[in-house]
Amino acid sequence: MVSVVGEMFCNPYTTELVVRRRRESLKKERYDVFDLSNNLIFTVDGGIWDIRRRRVLRDATGTPLLSMRTKGLITMRYNWEVYKGESTESEDLLFSAKEPNILSLKTSLDVTLPPNQNSTDIISSIEPDFRTFGRYIGSSFKLFEPIHNTLLAEVVHDFTWGGLIKGSYSFKVRVNPYVDFAFVVALLVIADDTSNLR
Numbered sequence: 001m002v003s004v005v006g007e008m009f010c011n012p013y014t015t016e017l018v019v020r021r022r023r024e025s026l027k028k029e030r031y032d033v034f035d036l037s038n039n040l041i042f043t044v045d046g047g048i049w050d051i052r053r054r055r056v057l058r059d060a061t062g063t064p065l066l067s068m069r070t071k072g073l074i075t076m077r078y079n080w081e082v083y084k085g086e087s088t089e090s091e092d093l094l095f096s097a098k099e100p101n102i103l104s105l106k107t108s109l110d111v112t113l114p115p116n117q118n119s120t121d122i123i124s125s126i127e128p129d130f131r132t133f134g135r136y137i138g139s140s141f142k143l144f145e146p147i148h149n150t151l152l153a154e155v156v157h158d159f160t161w162g163g164l165i166k167g168s169y170s171f172k173v174r175v176n177p178y179v180d181f182a183f184v185v186a187l188l189v190i191a192d193d194t195s196n197l198r
Contacts, residue, residue, distance in 0.1 A: 005182035015181050020170040044189050078194045107191050108133050152176050153184040
């Protein structure tokens with residue numbers, strides 16, 4: 001089981017979610033996440049021009065589940081930290097994500113859990129706990145557990161170009177059984193934001 005945000009977000013079956021992104025203003029954008037019955041599961045909001053790129057993922061009732069922000073000022077290599085709720089305290093850090101290669105034309109992220117959550121396997125000190133490749137564009141986003149090369153989630157349905165021009169688009173993500181889909185959505189938002197900053 002891959003549970004980062006909480007076991008309540010791990011289903012014993014494949015979960016498919018539709019993520020809809022829209023620009024609310026020049027300074028704000030929002031992601032709405034639905035199940036296939038069009039029930040709202042999560043929202044993600046935040047300011048485009050916030051210097052730390054801060055985003056908050058909330059459940060359908062508006063309760064903050066996690067917050068994402070860049071570590072320090074934006075540099076050539078993007079480094080994100082994700083915390084429980086709206087905390088920024090080190091003891092509430094859920095995971096960090098950074099670009100492993102600033103020269104790559106494709107978005108990829110190395111995802112690392114805090115030391116107390118990491119495996120004690122020696123290999124885990126070399127490899128990140130998880131790795132993403134690609135973007136939602138072209139249905140290329142994939143999340144892996146790299147040590148065993150296990151696919152955990154992937155975008156399976158592409159957006160429309162008309163929506164991209166307007167700053168609003170949607171895509172479908174498939175999350176494998178027992179994988180935390182709140183974690184997957186957070187990584188999708190980070191990958192989206194990182195690729196938009198390129």
